[in-house]
Amino acid sequence: MKARSKLTVSPSQRLQLSAGLQAALNVLRADATSLTEYLEEQAAETPALSLQTVLPAGGDWLPRWSGTLPTGGSEDLENLADHGPSLIAHVLAAIPQLVEGHGAREIAVALADALEPSGWLGRPLAQIAAELSVSLPAVEQVLGQLQRIDPPGLFARSLAECLRLQALDAEVLDPVLATMLDRLDLVASGDWAALARLTNAPTAELQSRFRLIRSFNPKPGASFSAVASPQREPDLIARQGGDGWQVAFNRSSLPALSVDPDAAGAARARDVVRLIETRNATLLAVGQAILAHQHLALARGPSALRPLTMQDIAQSLGLHKSTVSRVVAGTAVDTPHGTWWLRRLFSPDMGADTAAAALRARLARLIAQEETTEPLSDEALTQALSQDGIALARRTVAKYRAELRIPAAHHRKRRH
Structure with a gap:
């Protein structure tokens, strides 16, 4: 029997993102460094778009340097990251x-x-x-x-x-x-x-x-703090004012944008500006919602973090959970306790309205305060942390200790 080829046509559906939607998603998940690189590329390709970077005036400095630069007196070393x-x-x-x-x-x-x-x-x-x-x-x-x-x-x-x-x-x-x-x-x-x-x-x-x-x-x-961001410029700044905690953009994290309406590519330049403005508005709203929930941690440090999920923030802002996930990826906030990843401020509930991240911070503090000649075992740490209605297993404490890069008790023991 002779084989014959047969051509058939059948309908199918495929979801394909437009170039504009892909660009919007990429901008939404970009941190300040990658977003600056993106803007530099766009400015090089679009004559109507220009970026401005200027030397700061007196006192206009990166937030993470606050309390560190000399001001004519002794250097202020207060308000540093929690000791771990x-x-x-x-x-x-x-x-x-x-x-x-x-x-x-x-x-x-x-x-x-x-x-x-x-x-x-x-x-x-x-x-x-x-x-x-x-x-x-x-x-x-x-x-x-x-x-x-x-x-x-x-x-x-x-x-x-x-x-x-x-x-x-x-x-x-x-x-x-x-x-x-x-x-x-x-x-x-x-x-x-x-x-x-x-x-x-x-x-x-x-x-x-x-x-x-x-x-x-x-x-x-x-940078060794449990919720700390590595060396980088923060995207947001959290400072306490007369009306409570205020969250604002770090002006130095991104270049200023301007559009020349008479130059080539003005329409494309305006699209880029709108993308950035949408990203910034979404980031600021999400950051404000997260830090409003974690205001105790802003005042006391990571040990006061409360349970929080991305779904909680998404529902409160009328956003999709994936949008919250994208916007907090790689973004950081400067606080009086150091620069923190926004993503690290989400943590599951371990009982008694206590977040897992808070337990890790308390574990670090317990070990920092222990007597080095008689370091606390994982069992002793479990008993110290299993209070106020929190039920912890020893293996959970051992896992948290490993995540904090803290060796076991017999490796921490030192003779004076």
């Missing part, structure tokens, strides 16, 4: 690879104990040397070894040293940047004319170095 033992665990794990000899390691442990939540040293080297009965040069030598621990900037004694360590690590420390780091008071006040005289550099060079400074992390230790 995962930073100390990270440092103690790195010491054996960097420091050799019993005496040097004893100095290293003393320096680790002196770390602030920001990642800076909180005590003078001379005081540490006197307590250990060793010379100041010996402590300085060990400090230089510990300053090689990632992330760069740990064990700095000042903001300038913290930023200098990061510049050295990135191999970008040139004379202009070094002068700006030496005169952070002029950078903070926006006195670019004085900086130009000191560096003999044009404004374009100062702006380039300023962008480098903005990319550095003034508080490298804060």
Whole structure:
């Protein structure tokens, strides 16, 4: 029998997103960095669209630097991220690879104990040397070894040293940047004319170095918090005002947009602006709703986080859950307790209106306050956390401890 080919036609349905809808979804889920790159690409292709980035005036600085820049007096180290033992665990794990000899390691442990939540040293080297009965040069030598621990900037004694360590690590420390780091008071006040005289550099060079400074992390230790965002500019700012907590955009996270109606591509440029305005309005509404629910955490820290789901926020705003998921992906908010991922503020209910994220924060605090010669076992931690109607299993506590990068009790034990 001879085979014959047969051609049939049958109807079918397929969902295909238009280019405009795809662009809207991509913009909605983009963080500030990727969104800036997208806008730069659009501006390069569309003559009618232009981006403006300007040097800040006095006092106009990134929110995550608040309380850190010098203002003529002592540096304010209050309102830093919650102290968690995962930073100390990270440092103690790195010491054996960097420091050799019993005496040097004893100095290293003393320096680790002196770390602030920001990642800076909180005590003078001379005081540490006197307590250990060793010379100041010996402590300085060990400090230089510990300053090689990632992330760069740990064990700095000042903001300038913290930023200098990061510049050295990135191999970008040139004379202009070094002068700006030496005169952070002029950078903070926006006195670019004085900086130009000191560096003999044009404004374009100062702006380039300023962008480098903005990319550095003034508080490298804060990234070890359970809900912390890594080194980056936050998308939103949460500050307490007379009428309660206020949530606003970080003006420095995105460039300003303008459209020339007489240039080519004006219609496309207006579409891009509308996309950005829609994304910003949605992000602000979602951020305000999340932080209104988590106002106790803004005041007290991550240990006060309440249970919250994306479906809760979606229903309160009349949005789809997928929209909330997209808009919080990769976005962060600056708070008095550090820069937090918005996504990390969602957490299931573990009972008694307590969020799992809050339990992780309480676990970190318990271990931070434990006696290092007699660290708490997972069973003891379970009993301490299983209060106020919360039923926890030991394996759950062990899982939370692992998520916080905290070793088991027998690894945390230290002899004085």
